[in-house]
Amino acid sequence: MSEEEIRFPDLNYGENNKKQYEDLIISEWSPFFNHTIWEVFIFCMSYAFAKKLSLTGSPTGTTKGINAKVLSQPTRYLMRTLAIQHYQDIKVIKDSTKVAKICEQYANAGIQELYPRLLNKPSEVPPEQFFIDLQKEIIEHNI
Amino acid sequence: MSSKIKISSIRLENYRQYYDIQTIEFPDRDDGFVAIIGENGGGKSNLLNAINWCFYKKEPHKNKNQGYAIINNKYLDSLKNGSIANMSVQIDLQNGDDQYRISRVLKVIKNEYEYENIGSSSNSKLKMTDAQGYDLPWGCEVIDSKSTFEILKREKKQQSFHPDPRASPDVIMNEILPQSLSSYFILDGEFLEKFWEGIQKVELGVERISQLHLLNTTIGHLGQLQKGIPKIGKQDIDKLTQLISINEHFEDSLDENANENFSKRPRFDYDPQVDPYEFYHATGKPLIQELELDMKKMYEKSQKIAEQFGSSGIQAAKLLQNEFKEEEIRYRESSSAEKEAEKQYFSSYIDNLPLFLLKPAIEYSIKIVDDLRAKGYLPYEAKKIFTNDLLDLGKCICQNDLQSNIVGGQETNSARLAVIKVRDSMALDQGLDGSVKMKYHFEEKMLGDFEKFTTNCFDNPRRVLYEARNKSLKHNKKLKEIKTKLENVGSADIAKLVEEHTYIIDLIKETQKEIDDITHKLKQNEIKSKEYKNERKNLMNKDNKSKKIAFQQNIWERITEIFEKTYSELKEEIRKQVQSKTMEIFLKTMYKKDQFKDFIIKSDYSVELFDNENKSMLGSLSAGESLFLALSFISAIRDVTGYKFPLIIDTPLGRVSGQPRYLLSQALPDYLPNEQVIFLATDTEFLDPNRNIHENGKLPEKPFGELLEGSIKMQYYLISGMQDKIAKILPYNPRWRKNK
Numbered sequence: 001m002s003e004e005e006i007r008f009p010d011l012n013y014g015e016n017n018k019k020q021y022e023d024l025i026i027s028e029w030s031p032f033f034n035h036t037i038w039e040v041f042i043f044c045m046s047y048a049f050a051k052k053l054s055l056t057g058s059p060t061g062t063t064k065g066i067n068a069k070v071l072s073q074p075t076r077y078l079m080r081t082l083a084i085q086h087y088q089d090i091k092v093i094k095d096s097t098k099v100a101k102i103c104e105q106y107a108n109a110g111i112q113e114l115y116p117r118l119l120n121k122p123s124e125v126p127p128e129q130f131f132i133d134l135q136k137e138i139i140e141h142n143i
Numbered sequence: 144m145s146s147k148i149k150i151s152s153i154r155l156e157n158y159r160q161y162y163d164i165q166t167i168e169f170p171d172r173d174d175g176f177v178a179i180i181g182e183n184g185g186g187k188s189n190l191l192n193a194i195n196w197c198f199y200k201k202e203p204h205k206n207k208n209q210g211y212a213i214i215n216n217k218y219l220d221s222l223k224n225g226s227i228a229n230m231s232v233q234i235d236l237q238n239g240d241d242q243y244r245i246s247r248v249l250k251v252i253k254n255e256y257e258y259e260n261i262g263s264s265s266n267s268k269l270k271m272t273d274a275q276g277y278d279l280p281w282g283c284e285v286i287d288s289k290s291t292f293e294i295l296k297r298e299k300k301q302q303s304f305h306p307d308p309r310a311s312p313d314v315i316m317n318e319i320l321p322q323s324l325s326s327y328f329i330l331d332g333e334f335l336e337k338f339w340e341g342i343q344k345v346e347l348g349v350e351r352i353s354q355l356h357l358l359n360t361t362i363g364h365l366g367q368l369q370k371g372i373p374k375i376g377k378q379d380i381d382k383l384t385q386l387i388s389i390n391e392h393f394e395d396s397l398d399e400n401a402n403e404n405f406s407k408r409p410r411f412d413y414d415p416q417v418d419p420y421e422f423y424h425a426t427g428k429p430l431i432q433e434l435e436l437d438m439k440k441m442y443e444k445s446q447k448i449a450e451q452f453g454s455s456g457i458q459a460a461k462l463l464q465n466e467f468k469e470e471e472i473r474y475r476e477s478s479s480a481e482k483e484a485e486k487q488y489f490s491s492y493i494d495n496l497p498l499f500l501l502k503p504a505i506e507y508s509i510k511i512v513d514d515l516r517a518k519g520y521l522p523y524e525a526k527k528i529f530t531n532d533l534l535d536l537g538k539c540i541c542q543n544d545l546q547s548n549i550v551g552g553q554e555t556n557s558a559r560l561a562v563i564k565v566r567d568s569m570a571l572d573q574g575l576d577g578s579v580k581m582k583y584h585f586e587e588k589m590l591g592d593f594e595k596f597t598t599n600c601f602d603n604p605r606r607v608l609y610e611a612r613n614k615s616l617k618h619n620k621k622l623k624e625i626k627t628k629l630e631n632v633g634s635a636d637i638a639k640l641v642e643e644h645t646y647i648i649d650l651i652k653e654t655q656k657e658i659d660d661i662t663h664k665l666k667q668n669e670i671k672s673k674e675y676k677n678e679r680k681n682l683m684n685k686d687n688k689s690k691k692i693a694f695q696q697n698i699w700e701r702i703t704e705i706f707e708k709t710y711s712e713l714k715e716e717i718r719k720q721v722q723s724k725t726m727e728i729f730l731k732t733m734y735k736k737d738q739f740k741d742f743i744i745k746s747d748y749s750v751e752l753f754d755n756e757n758k759s760m761l762g763s764l765s766a767g768e769s770l771f772l773a774l775s776f777i778s779a780i781r782d783v784t785g786y787k788f789p790l791i792i793d794t795p796l797g798r799v800s801g802q803p804r805y806l807l808s809q810a811l812p813d814y815l816p817n818e819q820v821i822f823l824a825t826d827t828e829f830l831d832p833n834r835n836i837h838e839n840g841k842l843p844e845k846p847f848g849e850l851l852e853g854s855i856k857m858q859y860y861l862i863s864g865m866q867d868k869i870a871k872i873l874p875y876n877p878r879w880r881k882n883k
Contacts, residue, residue, distance in 0.1 A: 026666050028659070031489055039493050046497035049504060074588070077581040078501055085504035090511045093578060128485070128608060131492040135601065138500060 008076060008096045011066035012104055013041050013111070014059020020115040021065075030118060031127045038066045042075060044110030045103050049082055050138045051113070058101065059108040079103045147787045148320060149819045151235040151242070155872075157215040158196075158232055159189045162869035167860055169819065175856025176812075178822040178829055178848060179872070185862045186870040187823040191329055191793055197232035197247045199322045200292070204331065213277040214251055217869050222253045227286065238319055242297040244304045245316065250289040254282035320788060324351055327777065331793040338773035339750065339761055346748040348776065353717050353784045358710040365703040369696060375689045383679040390668040390675075396424035403429075411437040411650075412444065431661055438654050445647045446471065448640055467625045474618035476762050477611065483751075483759075484611040488604040495600035498589050505585050512582045515575070530566040534559065607757055717783060718744050724779035725772070732771045732803070732810040742772075767803040770795070778814045789819040796828040796847060808850035830877055849879045 013021055024032040024040050032040050048055075071079075083092045083099040086106075092098055121130060152168045155161040169177055181187045189211070192202040212219065214230040222228055233246035251274075258267040270281035277285060294312040295304035307315055316322075326334050327348060338344055350356040370391060374381050391397075398404040404425040410433065413421050424430040449468045498505070520526075533539055537546040539558065548556045554563075589596045630641050683693035726742040733739065739760070741753040752760045752772065764772065781787060796804055811820070822829070829848045851857055861875035 022667075022670055026663060026670070028663070032493065033489075035489070035493055042497050043493060046500035050500035074584060077584055078497055078505075080578075080581065081501055081504040081508040081585075084508040084511065090508065090515070090575060090578060094575065128488055128492075128605070131496060132605070135496065135499065142503075 008068040008071065009100045010064030010068050011038070011041060011071075011100055011107075012059055012061065012063060013037060013065050014104075014108055015061030015063065017059055017108065017111045017115075018065070020111055024115065024118070029121075029123070029127065031130050033127075036070070038070050038075075040111070041066060041107045042078065044114055045082065045107040046078070046110075047114055047134070048106040048108075048110035049085075051110075051141065053106075053109040053113060055105045055109050056112070057108070058105055082106060147237075147239055148789060149237045150789045150821070151237050153190075153194065154231075154233040155190075155193055156229065156231045156233075157218045158193050158230055159211040159213060159215065160186050160868065160870040161189070161193070162215050162217050162864075162871065165870070165872045167872055169821070170856075170858050173817045175858060176820045176822065176851065177858045177860070178824055179860045179862065180824055180826050180829055180875065181862030181870075183825060187793060187825075187862065188331075189870075190823060190862075191331065191791065193232045194234065194329060194791070195325065197234050197245055198316055198320065199325065200247065201322075212271065212279050212283075213249065214279065214283075215869065216280075219253055219280065219283070224253060224255050226253050227251070227289075228253050228283075236319065240299040242304070243315075243319060244293075244295040244297070245312075246291075246293050246295075248289075248291045248293075249277070250286040251277075251279060252284045252286060254284065257281040321351070323347065324788070327352065327780075328788045329791045329793075330777070330795075335770050335773045335792075335795075336766065338776075339764075339769060345744060345750055345776070348780045349714070349717055349721060349744070349748065352780050352786050353713075355710065355714055355717065358706060358713070362703060362706050362710060365699055365706060369699045369703065373692075375683070375686070375692070377682070377686060377689065380679055380682050380686065380689060383675045383682070387672050387675050387679070390672045392426075393668060394427040394665060396427045396429045406430075412440050427661065427665065431658055434654050434658050434661075438651055438658075441647050441651045441654065442475065445644055445651070448644045448647065451640055463625055463629055467622070467629065470618060470622050470625060474615070474622050477615040477618050480759055481608075481611040481615040484604070484608040488608045491600050491604040495596070498585075499597070499601075502589070505590070508578070509582045509585060509590070512578045516579070527566060530562055533562060534566075603757065714746070718746070720783045721776070721779045724782055725776045728775035728778050728810070728814045729772050731814065732775065732806050733768070765803075771803065771807065775814070781818070782814075787818060789821065790815070791821045791823065793823045794828065795822055795824065804847060805850060808847050809854070812851065812855035846877070846879065848877055852879075 021037050021040055024030045025035055025037060027033060032043070047053075079099055080093045083102050084090050086092075086102050087098075092102075118130065149171075150169055152166060155165045157163065167179070179187065179190065188204040192204050195201050195203055214228050219228055228251045229248065230251070231246055231248040233244065236243045236245060257270040257280075259270045260267050271278055272281045272283070274283060275285045275287070279285075292312050294307060294315050296307040297304045309315070310318075320328065324347070326344075334344075350359065370388075374384070392399070392401070392404075396404045405420065405422045406425045408423045409421060410418050410423060418433075418436075420433075423433050446468060449471055450464065533545060537544070539545050539562070543558045544556065545559045545562060546556060547554060547559060554560055626641055626644070629637055680693060680696070683689040683696075722742060722744045725744075726739075729742065730736045730739065738754050739752060740755050740757070741751075743751045743753070745751070750761065752764070754760050777790070796807070830846045848857060848859070859875040859877060860872050862870050862872055864871040
């Protein structure tokens with residue numbers, strides 16, 4: 001493992017988003033029920049990227065709620081590709097703190113759109129439909 | 144626990160139907176298999192009982208002893224009243240280089256028998272009694288003080304056996320062959336038949352045989368140490384400790400004095416023989432465990448009610464009985480398949496949709512990596528090796544002299560210095576080397592075949608979920624239709640049964656809901672407790688008085704983390720190895736092997752066998768296939784863990800015939816090489832050629848034993864003498880050896 005891997009920072013998903021994250025993993029209506037915070041984080045981050053949401057800044061607070069140890073190598077690769085594309089510079093991956101920071105901003109933007117969307121989903125729509133709709137939407141959005 | 148154990152001999156002295164002294168000597172591990180042949184009721188199961196009794200003072204097949212007292216009847220009859228009767232079982236074991244002699248002796252005083260009349264006064268039967276757990280003729284008494292259990296040991300160069308002073312015989316026995324694993328080396332038909340019901344057997348196999356459970360127990364102890372924070376005397380810290388403790392008490396169903404906490408709600412169909420408590424625990428995991436057990440009882444009861452439809456005497460109901468029962472099983476299976484498919488669906492989307500969403504960024508990054516590679520900038524490691532080689536060689540590719548020339552401790556060769564400078568400046572790019580691995584990862588996972596990626600990650604799980612859901616709906620609808628038909632039969636009895644059945648089904652739903660609610664609450668508590676603990680840690684670190692405790696806690700936490708990581712990595716590794724080895728062995732024994740695609744052991748130790756269309760097959764395996772899969776799993780565990788214990792298989796082929804039987808005979812010697820395998824079988828199972836007739840008629844019509852002998856040595860013993868109700872064990876040569 002390289003020095004950079006060892007130094008990969010813990011992630012802050014934000015005091016402002018805490019309730020939303022917790023709600024998503026413990027509520028039966030949520031497609032993330034029984035999953036983990038870091039999975040929601042990565043999902044929100046990717047969602048914000050794909051939807052080209054405007055970044056509203058870093059999440060609030062300094063609590064590093066996601067321990068870097070839970071992030072597998074493939075997950076870190078995903079975070080790095082996002083940072084490379086964002087900064088249009090591959091050298092960003094030498095600075096894991098910078099990678100983490102930009103991912104936190106994307107996840108912050110993502111949760112703020114995703115959570116109300118999930119919460120307000122009509123109850124007659126089965127939870128799995130959410131992913132199908134989202135996938136369609138992204139394909140249309142990027143055409 | 145040692146890794147190579149073999150039974151050298153078994154000596155029975157007046158144990159149940161075995162009269163006088165009967166001895167079986169077993170060949171060396173690499174001298175083939177042993178088959179002990181006996182007719183049904185001849186004493187095969189009591190041989191298993193004898194081994195279990197000698198090792199653990201237990202007789203798991205006691206119900207099969209068919210009226211035989213624990214001490215041989217003929218022998219007891221021959222003694223005068225007041226005499227002391229001896230019964231013993233002695234087993235010699237080889238454990239690596241050491242020999243163990245394990246013997247258990249029962250002494251009984253014979254007193255005058257009593258008889259009871261049956262029917263007419265001229266017919267009478269010996270009255271039996273339960274004397275301290277042993278079935279003996281009425282009037283006989285066990286002499287506890289003279290009954291013994293002894294383990295003697297003989298090390299490699301020793302001539303005779305000596306007592307092992309290290310520990311008690313029970314402790315030593317548990318070290319050599321733990322009782323918890325006995326069902327893994329003494330395999331009876333029932334154990335194998337129900338092998339795939341529940342997860343306990345798989346968990347036991349993986350956790351205990353590989354000794355993973357020791358790590359798990361340690362993690363449990365460390366957890367206890369972390370819980371043990373005393374009152375500090377600081378209100379804010381103590382308040383948090385109290386909140387954490389409340390959550391822990393909820394989880395373990397404890398009251399404020401840390402005693403087990405029960406509700407006033409009685410258990411469903413409470414059975415004092417099986418259920419340790421009459422009432423449910425109040426909260427947490429113990430309550431979940433009880434509710435899950437009771438849900439099984441509810442399912443069984445609903446099935447029994449369905450059966451009663453048929454015995455109600457109404458012709459129409461009788462006709463509907465089977466239909467209802469079968470449909471109910473189908474519905475339950477499809478319902479659990481739907482749940483599993485739903486789980487797989489969400490996991491697949493949550494894991495893979497981020498890749499799909501980030502595809503443009505991934506492609507962009509890989510293009511940069513490819514450009515850098517094309518220009519030779521990556522990987523840095525290759526450039527470093529190249530420049531170091533030049534420096535070692537002392538010559539550049541342009542023939543410039545790069546030899547070192549140190550004057551006054553300083554390098555003076557300017558060309559060498561220039562190369563060193565280039566090499567060191569490149570070190571700044573070292574961090575980019577990982578991007579090459581990143582490129583390969585994404586190409587393999589997604590970009591190499593994007594269509595395959597979307598099909599596997601999204602389309603297939605979605606299709607499987609829809610199919611499972613439709614199937615479940617179809618069976619539910621059908622079940623309702625049959626119920627309505629039953630109600631329309633018009634009998635008051637039937638209506639009552641249907642009502643009762645509906646009540647049970649509703650109860651199952653409610654119970655499931657209750658389990659989900661408690662699980663939800665436990666999850667919330669876990670999140671809260673984590674917060675409380677972090678807050679407490681911060682406060683304790685600021686407080687001089689509690690700093691030391693915080694420091695200790697920190698250490699326990701770190702140690703726990705290390706143990707948990709090791710445990711989960713080892714578990715994952717062993718699980719995957721056993722999984723692939725099981726499939727490998729299983730396919731060797733299967734006739735239609737193309738229909739099986741994957742055997743999966745999940746992290747919670749539940750298992751699945753999939754066909755080519757990713758449909759679950761475990762529930763629909765034939766008895767033979769299920770037995771083969773169980774044997775393959777056991778064999779895989781032995782192979783992966785290297786723990787070799789004797790394998791005693793009772794009635795292995797009772798429900799297997801034809802082609803599968805032939806394939807088993809060919810595969811067994813291959814996947815259990817140099818193992819001690821002892822079969823207890825009936826003569827029809829092992830010696831009868833008619834059980835091997837195949838549909839296509841192409842395979843040899845030979846008895847199973849003879850087929851086995853084609854690839855491994857066999858030694859036979861025959862249990863005989865049952866016409867006189869006394870069993871004797873004699874060496875035996877089957878008839879096909881006549882001309883050999």
